[in-house]
Amino acid sequence: MKIRKNYYQDLVADYSRPGLVAEPLQRELIELALKINKLQEESPPAIGNDYPMSQIEQENKEWWPTHCEALRQGRGDILTGEYRRELVYFCQDGPYYGIEEQKVREQHWWALIAQPGVTMTWPIVMFHEEFVWFEWSCMDDQTNETLAKGSVAWVRRGHRGGCRFKGEQLTFYRDVFSSPELLKRITQN
Numbered sequence: 001m002k003i004r005k006n007y008y009q010d011l012v013a014d015y016s017r018p019g020l021v022a023e024p025l026q027r028e029l030i031e032l033a034l035k036i037n038k039l040q041e042e043s044p045p046a047i048g049n050d051y052p053m054s055q056i057e058q059e060n061k062e063w064w065p066t067h068c069e070a071l072r073q074g075r076g077d078i079l080t081g082e083y084r085r086e087l088v089y090f091c092q093d094g095p096y097y098g099i100e101e102q103k104v105r106e107q108h109w110w111a112l113i114a115q116p117g118v119t120m121t122w123p124i125v126m127f128h129e130e131f132v133w134f135e136w137s138c139m140d141d142q143t144n145e146t147l148a149k150g151s152v153a154w155v156r157r158g159h160r161g162g163c164r165f166k167g168e169q170l171t172f173y174r175d176v177f178s179s180p181e182l183l184k185r186i187t188q189n
Contacts, residue, residue, distance in 0.1 A: 033066035037081035
């Protein structure tokens with residue numbers, strides 16, 4: 001029988017369950033996320049000797065915990081900054097072409113999964129070159145009820161390239177649109 005592995009064993013933080021990331025590291029990850037977003041270049045960089053796939057994969061592994069922390073903290077500014085302007089986003093409400101087209105819909109999803117009293121987890125994350133695939137689940141801290149879950153595939157060309165394609169299957173069990181109060185929390189940064 002194949003032995004299961006911890007998908008976070010080579011990463012700086014483990015987001016597979018609630019409560020595994022200490023507060024000082026949370027702050028560091030937000031600071032790093034802001035720095036990473038500033039590295040994105042106007043055009044996706046060419047893959048080659050100067051920017052090999054091995055470096056892109058390593059940068060995606062460095063980026064991953066910053067993405068998780070930004071979602072947990074409701075940092076819509078950071079999440080939007082991860083995307084390229086020409087993002088292609090496939091999901092059941094899409095497709096969306098360009099960063100502005102998906103923004104109105106996705107901010108409701110972010111507001112719901114980052115609301116106070118819930119915790120998002122990512123039990124599975126896998127990396128291969130510029131591909132990142134993960135599963136997520138968002139749970140109510142009081143009832144342990146699953147609010148939403150999904151699986152996502154990103155094509156992310158490291159820090160310099162950012163995310164140019166996202167494919168996602170989302171299932172929301174409670175609420176579909178966020179309240180105005182939750183929406184304000186996710187868009188205020």
